[in-house]
Amino acid sequence: MAPRTGYRTSVNAPTDHSIAPTDQDRSDTSQTGGSPAVRAEALTKAFDADPVVIDLDFEITDGSIVGLIGPSGCGKTTTVRLLAGLLAPTSGTAEVHGTTSTELSASQRSNIGYLPQAPALFPDLSLLENLHFHASMYGMPFRRKGHLRTLLDWVELDDDRGKRVSEVSGGMKRRLALAAAFVHAPRLVFLDEPTAGIDPILRDKFWQEFRMLGDDGRTLVVTTQYMGEAAYCDYVGLLSDGELLMLDTPDNLRRAAFDGEVIDITLTRPASDAELAQISALPIVVGSAERISHDVVRIVVDDAGRALADLSAPMERIGLEVEEAAEHIVNYDEAFVRVVERHRELRNSGDDRTGTD
Amino acid sequence: MARLDEGARSPSRFGAPFVRTSSFIRKELAELIRQPRMLALLVIGPFTLLGLFGAGYSQSDLVLRALFVGPEGSVYEDVLATYEEDMGDFIEPMGFLESELVATKALYDGEVDVVVVFPDDPVETVLSGERALVRVLHDEIDPLQQTAIWVATKMAVAEVNANVLSAIASEAQDRLAPATEIVATLADLATEIDASDGDTARLGAAVEETGARLDELSVVVDGSSMLLDRLDTVTDDVTELDEARAAISDLRGQLPAGAGLTAADVDDIDTTALAADLRTFSDRYAELTTLDPAVLTRPFDSTTESILPVRVDQSDYFVPASLALLLQHLGVTFAALSLVRDRSTGLFELLRVSPLSPWEIVTGKCIAYLLMGGAVAAILLALSVVALGVPMAGAVVWLAVVVVGLVLASLALGMILSMVSGTESQAVQYAMLSLLAGLFFSGFVLSIDDLVAPVRVISFALPVTYGIRAFQDVMFRGLQPSWIDLGGLVGLAALYGTLAVMALRSKLRIT
Numbered sequence: 001m002a003p004r005t006g007y008r009t010s011v012n013a014p015t016d017h018s019i020a021p022t023d024q025d026r027s028d029t030s031q032t033g034g035s036p037a038v039r040a041e042a043l044t045k046a047f048d049a050d051p052v053v054i055d056l057d058f059e060i061t062d063g064s065i066v067g068l069i070g071p072s073g074c075g076k077t078t079t080v081r082l083l084a085g086l087l088a089p090t091s092g093t094a095e096v097h098g099t100t101s102t103e104l105s106a107s108q109r110s111n112i113g114y115l116p117q118a119p120a121l122f123p124d125l126s127l128l129e130n131l132h133f134h135a136s137m138y139g140m141p142f143r144r145k146g147h148l149r150t151l152l153d154w155v156e157l158d159d160d161r162g163k164r165v166s167e168v169s170g171g172m173k174r175r176l177a178l179a180a181a182f183v184h185a186p187r188l189v190f191l192d193e194p195t196a197g198i199d200p201i202l203r204d205k206f207w208q209e210f211r212m213l214g215d216d217g218r219t220l221v222v223t224t225q226y227m228g229e230a231a232y233c234d235y236v237g238l239l240s241d242g243e244l245l246m247l248d249t250p251d252n253l254r255r256a257a258f259d260g261e262v263i264d265i266t267l268t269r270p271a272s273d274a275e276l277a278q279i280s281a282l283p284i285v286v287g288s289a290e291r292i293s294h295d296v297v298r299i300v301v302d303d304a305g306r307a308l309a310d311l312s313a314p315m316e317r318i319g320l321e322v323e324e325a326a327e328h329i330v331n332y333d334e335a336f337v338r339v340v341e342r343h344r345e346l347r348n349s350g351d352d353r354t355g356t357d
Numbered sequence: 358m359a360r361l362d363e364g365a366r367s368p369s370r371f372g373a374p375f376v377r378t379s380s381f382i383r384k385e386l387a388e389l390i391r392q393p394r395m396l397a398l399l400v401i402g403p404f405t406l407l408g409l410f411g412a413g414y415s416q417s418d419l420v421l422r423a424l425f426v427g428p429e430g431s432v433y434e435d436v437l438a439t440y441e442e443d444m445g446d447f448i449e450p451m452g453f454l455e456s457e458l459v460a461t462k463a464l465y466d467g468e469v470d471v472v473v474v475f476p477d478d479p480v481e482t483v484l485s486g487e488r489a490l491v492r493v494l495h496d497e498i499d500p501l502q503q504t505a506i507w508v509a510t511k512m513a514v515a516e517v518n519a520n521v522l523s524a525i526a527s528e529a530q531d532r533l534a535p536a537t538e539i540v541a542t543l544a545d546l547a548t549e550i551d552a553s554d555g556d557t558a559r560l561g562a563a564v565e566e567t568g569a570r571l572d573e574l575s576v577v578v579d580g581s582s583m584l585l586d587r588l589d590t591v592t593d594d595v596t597e598l599d600e601a602r603a604a605i606s607d608l609r610g611q612l613p614a615g616a617g618l619t620a621a622d623v624d625d626i627d628t629t630a631l632a633a634d635l636r637t638f639s640d641r642y643a644e645l646t647t648l649d650p651a652v653l654t655r656p657f658d659s660t661t662e663s664i665l666p667v668r669v670d671q672s673d674y675f676v677p678a679s680l681a682l683l684l685q686h687l688g689v690t691f692a693a694l695s696l697v698r699d700r701s702t703g704l705f706e707l708l709r710v711s712p713l714s715p716w717e718i719v720t721g722k723c724i725a726y727l728l729m730g731g732a733v734a735a736i737l738l739a740l741s742v743v744a745l746g747v748p749m750a751g752a753v754v755w756l757a758v759v760v761v762g763l764v765l766a767s768l769a770l771g772m773i774l775s776m777v778s779g780t781e782s783q784a785v786q787y788a789m790l791s792l793l794a795g796l797f798f799s800g801f802v803l804s805i806d807d808l809v810a811p812v813r814v815i816s817f818a819l820p821v822t823y824g825i826r827a828f829q830d831v832m833f834r835g836l837q838p839s840w841i842d843l844g845g846l847v848g849l850a851a852l853y854g855t856l857a858v859m860a861l862r863s864k865l866r867i868t
Contacts, residue, residue, distance in 0.1 A: 084710050088867050102867045106712035110373075114710045120703040122384060124391040129384075136380030137711045139373030164391070 035098030037062045037188050037219040038083050042092035045078055052078045054242040055092070060221065060235075062187070065214040066247075067230055068223040069336065070239035076223035077117055077192050079239065083221060084114050084190045096188065110138055113186035115194050119177030123166035127157055127176050130165060131183055138184035151179040154209060156202065171197045178206065182213075189213075191222045195229065207232040227332035236332075240340045250332070257335035260286040261304035262328040265311065268321040270294045278318045284310060298328065377713050381721025382728075385695065389729050399733050403683050404740050410679075411672035411745055421509055422468075424460045425453045427475035448513050464496055471495045471506060473513075539574045540639045543567065547635035550628050561623045567635065568612045575605045601642050608634055666835045667748035676747045677828030678801045684734055684760065685767040685821040686792045691726050692771025693784040696861070701781070708865055715861040719854065723768050730764035731757075750835030759827040759838055762846030766820035769853030776860035795821040820849050 036059040043056040053075045060066050068076045081087045082094045085101035094101040099108060121130050131148045140147075152158040155175035165173060178194050195203045203226075210220055211232060222233070230236040230250045237247040246256055255261065271279065271291070279289040279297060284307045290298045301307035304327040315322050330338075389396065427433040434453050451469050454460045460472040472494040476482060479489035493510040497503050546567045553559035582598040611631050613622040699705065708718065738756065741747040770791065778784035796802060798815045799822040805813060816822045823845035827838035 085867060086706060086709050106714065109710055109712045112710055114707065116703055116706050118703045120707045122388065122702070124388045125384065129387055133380050133384045134707075136376050136383065137707070137713055139376045139712065141372065141376065 035095070036060055037064070037097060038221065039095040039098075040079075040083065040092070041095075043079075043082060043089050043094050044091045045075075045082055045087060046090045051090075052242050053082060053089075056244050058237070058244065058247050060219060062219050063214060063217045064234045065210055065220045065222065065232065066235045066237060067233035068221065068237045068239055069225075069227055069230055069332075071225065074239040075242040076239055078242075080190045080192050080221060080223055084112065085109075086114075110184065111187040113181040113184065113189035113191075115177055115181035115189070115191045117192045117196075119173050119180075121165045121173055121177060121180075124164060126162050126164055127152065127168070127172075128161040130176060131180055134180040134183045140184055148183070151183060152176075154205075155179045171199070174198060175202070186218070188219045189221070191220060193223050193225065195224060195226060203229075227336050230332045238336060238339055240343060243343070245339050245343050253332065253339075254330040254335045257330055257338035258287075258300045260300040260302050261307075262330055263299050263301055263304055263307055263311070263325055264292070264328045265297045265299065265315070265322055266324040267295050267297065267315075268323050271297055271320055275318055275320060279315070279320075282314050284314070295323075373712075374714075374717060378717045378721040378724070380713070381718060382725045385722055385725030386728065389725075399687065400736050400740075403679065403737055404744075407676055407679060407737075407741060408745055410675065420449050421470040421506060422451050423448045423471045423473050423513075424451045424463055424469045425473045425475065426455065426457045426460045427453065428477050429455045431475070433475045448509065461494060464494060470497070471510070473510075536574055536577045537643070539570050539577070540642050542570050543574075543635045544639035546570065547632040547639070550632040550635070553628075557620050557623050560626075560628060561618045561620070564612060564623060564626060564628075564631075565618055567631070568609070571605055571609050571612070575602070575609065578602050578605060597642075604638050604641070608638060665833055666750045667833060669748060669833050672745075673747045673833075676741050676745070677832050678799075678825045680734065680737055680741070681763060681821045681824030681828050682792070682795050682799065682801055683737070684730055684763050685770075685795055685819070685824065686788065687730055687733065688726060688764045688767025688820075689771035689774060689791045690785070690788040691729070692722065692768040693775040693778060693788050694781055695722055695726075696772060696775035697778050697781050697784045700864075705865060709867060715858045715865060718861060719769075719772060719858050722772070723765060723854070726768050727761065727764050730768075731760055734760040734764070747832070749832050751831035751837070755831045755837050756828070758843070759824060759831065759846070762843060762850060763820050763824040763827075766823075766846050766849040766853060769850050769857050770820065772857035773853055773860060776857065776864060791819070795819055798822070800825055817845065818849070820846060823849075 038058075038060040040056045040058050043053060044051065045053040056079065068079060070076050078087065082089055083096070083101055085094070085096065085104050088102050096104060096112065097108065099105075104112070122133065125133065128148060131151060132144075135144050135148065149158055149161070152161050155178055157172060157175055157179070160168060160172065165176070168176075174194075174197050178191070181189060181191060181194075195206060198206065207229065210222065214220055214234065222229075230253060233250060235247060236250050236253050238245040238253065246253065248256065276289050276291060276297065279285060279299060280287070282299075284299075284301050286300045286302055292298045299307075308325055308327065311325055312322055425433065425437055437450060437453065451463075457472070457474055460469075460474075463469050464472050474492040474494065476489045476491070482489040491510075491514050493506065495503070495506050497506055546563050549563040550560060550567070553563055578598055578601050582602060608631075611626065611634065613625070699708075738749075742749045771788070774787040774791070775784055778787055794815060798805070798808065798812070799819050800816070801821070805816045805822065808816060823842040827842040827846070830836045830838050830842070
């Protein structure tokens with residue numbers, strides 16, 4: 001999918017992640033009247049005429065885990081705050097289950113969880129007392145200690161539940177804040193960088209739980225700077241400079257970075273420029289061939305498996321002998337950088353044209 | 358792995374608001390309990406200050422060390438010596454000097470509090486129809502002390518005036534003193550007149566003696582009467598003197614004029630009537646000279662009797678006011694700081710996405726701080742009554758009602774201040790301003806009645822104003838608080854509470 005802004009994308013939960021909804025879920029779904037969990041339409045936010053989020057259009061259906069990925073300052077947090085109803089858009093609309101997010105009723109807000117980037121915790125209260133506060137804030141009945149202990153256990157803080165927040169590390173605070181966001185079993189959760197400062201093992205544990213919650217029909221909108229976490233998401237939105245460059249499945253993100261699948265071919269000798277041009281012109285190659293070392297050429301194809309099987313003959317016709325060929329698995333960092341760079345190139349060339357005109 | 362929502366129960370429709378409100382009650386109380394030093398300071402601090410004040414306060418400042426200045430050899434020194442004892446409550450005489458310059462230097466050096474300068478020639482001034490002016494010099498900068506000096510000076514001068522008048526009256530009394538003898542002689546002469554029946558010579562001598570005595574008495578009484586008239590003293594004694602003058606005139610009219618009575622003159626006299634009138638006169642005016650000059654000059658005295666059920670001394674008086682001011686300050690400070698701190702921790706961000714309403718937030722915080730403020734008030738009041746012996750004449754239940762109203766109104770005021778405070782230091786500044794306003798405008802130091810009407814509005818906008826009066830009514834008068842004060846507290850709590858909720862709603866509004 002070519003990166004572009006202002007396009008409409010509908011995100012549906014993959015069937016392999018869906019489970020049969022519970023009675024509670026059915027009840028909640030009926031209340032939403034079939035509206036998507038989250039919808040943004042031409043969503044724009046500017047601070048002092050400085051646009052931070054630009055013209056976002058997308059829908060997220062119930063039961064999806066959507067990751068918003070991008071570098072610092074790209075507009076992830078502002079997007080989440082707009083969707084959660086913490087900010088009013090400069091233009092456009094943000095809706096949660098069909099209601100403008102800034103006009104949600106108390107009962108609608110009871111079904112939303114939110115983890116802010118800076119955890120709002122009370123340093124003089126113990127970890128358990130902090131959770132109690134959040135539980136009360138959402139009107140949860142007083143007999144809830146077991147549930148709170150389960151949450152603390154999930155974030156591996158149960159043994160420290162009696163400690164005051166002022167006595168624990170930043171990472172522990174982050175984990176506690178994450179537990180607090182789920183304290184009332186919300187149907188829709190906005191998590192702003194939930195895994196920042198968390199060790200990889202625990203991060204993996206969190207994502208497994210997110211995955212289970214998603215499978216349970218809950219919707220999670222998660223921002224992260226860790227591109228690798230895109231793999232845990234049903235859908236990934238790439239944000240850069242306030243624009244949504246693309247919103248698609250993780251696999252499609254990697255494909256989109258190069259407009260296809262990537263094969264690295266190791267030749268018995270370096271290819272000349274003329275030979276490289278001939279490779280680019282091969283029917284199996286999408287786009288141009290690229291020399292990434294003196295005897296390695298990278299090509300992009302539609303289907304790596306088929307291309308690998310059919311590669312030798314056309315290369316021999318050019319006069320090159322393939323020593324080794326293998327699919328290059330594009331990591332998310334690489335894909336992200338590629339997409340952003342291409343977007344910026346496109347924008348700059350557009351600007352140049354506009355300037356020329 | 359246990360499911361995260363395992364054990365999570367949905368809130369009930371009716372119980373949820375109560376549970377949500379309880380979130381802040383529990384949180385605020387837990388935070389307070391975690392600060393034992395602050396709690397101790399809340400109780401021990403004010404109690405210690407009240408105890409020190411009660412133990413250390415004395416009214417010695419009301420007694421002024423005075424240096425007197427006047428002409429050498431003048432009557433002032435004698436007068437001062439006379440009234441020094443009487444003036445002990447206000448003036449401690451430090452000496453008598455002729456030089457005002459020397460006395461003023463002593464004032465500058467702080468050796469005395471005031472210098473009293475008597476006029477050089479008061480008699481001439483008085484005779485010219487003006488009052489002699491006594492100047493009092495001081496170097497006091499405290500307006501309250503200036504007022505105290507003014508009052509003390511006025512009272513001292515009034516006492517001097519009274520002493521001078523006493524001296525003058527004594528002089529009049531001295532001149533009246535022979536009159537008692539004359540009156541007694543007149544009684545004797547009446548007996549002589551009765552006894553001289555048919556003896557013309559004896560009767561003539563008695564009548565002549567009577568006439569002479571009446572003339573003498575007339576001079577004495579006339580002089581004394583005129584002197585008292587000059588002093589502008591209107592008393593029964595003056596009236597009595599006037600009546601005596603008229604009676605003397607009547608008696609004199611019954612006697613022939615001039616000296617050298619003839620037998621015919623004596624025969625014309627109704628001796629029976631004369632003797633009877635002389636006896637009546639002497640009986641009527643026998644007590645004329647026994648009156649105390651002090652009574653003539655200071656006919657009224659005063660004693661004060663409190664109708665209060667308890668005795669309130671100076672240090673007791675400030676306890677209810679101090680407690681009221683402390684409770685207001687406590688409520689305002691805690692509420693103001695609490696919401697500002699919540700905002701700085703990012704809690705407002707969560708509140709905006711949570712179902713908590715501004716009413717629930719304000720109510721939760723108010724209940725928590727009301728419990729804390731009520732406990733502090735109960736401990737301080739109990740300690741004041743038990744340990745400091747501050748009187749408690751009224752019903753404790755009314756005291757509790759006042760504490761609830763005062764703390765609630767103060768909390769609501771504090772929440773409004775928190776809405777206009779950007780930082781904790783700003784909130785503290787606003788709280789300090791409300792404390793200062795309480796000191797100046799609540800009647801704590803100065804009477805509200807002394808404030809002009811527009812400024813008095815500030816007094817009635819402060820919870821402590823009603824709190825002080827209500828505490829004093831209950832503790833010292835044994836009454837229930839006035840409905841005006843209770844209504845004031847309830848009104849302020851409702852007004853400020855509503856404004857606080859509106860302001861909080863505005864702060865939580867999404868922009």
